Amino acid sequence: MARREIIVLQDDLDGSEKDVRVVKFGFEGVNYEIDLGPANFDKLAQVLAPYVAVARKDPSSRRTAGPAVKTKGLSAAEQRAKNQRVRDWAKSQKMKVSERGRVPAKLSEAYHAAGLR
Known part of the structure; x- marks a missing residue:
């Protein structure tokens, strides 16, 4: 018997399904994930921008993978x-x-x- 599983990401705020991505962030020692479409991602990025601009990266949260590769002019999110x-x-x-x-x-x-x- 074959099984087919389809996963559809929906924006957690407005329910849209186009180009939704999982956004991970942390606050007060707690890590969160939220699914956001482009419009709500931009809103979150805009709100966080002044804080991120003056923040320090947590050295314990460094990724073990190599640097992100930009493919044919696309951002990592666009490529995904x-x-x-x-x-x-x-x-x-x-x-x-x-x-x-x-x-x-x-x-x-x-x-x-x-x-x-």
Whole structure:
């Protein structure tokens, strides 16, 4: 028996589903996650900007992964959203695609060949 699981992220504030991402932040020693679309992410970033500008990074929260790689002029968030669109399209075309990791070049090429961006 096959099982198909679909995860749809919704903005926790307005319920929108377009380009929603998980945002992690901490305050008073507690870590939080919230799902936000572009408009609400921008609002949060704008409110936090003056505090982040003068804050120090917590040395214990350093990432172990290497530096973020900017792909073809896209921010990391834009690249994740694009990868998700490619994955969704591939699944709709009955193609095999992993839920995580790198999107194979052949898959990306097929997506673009279909006239999608």
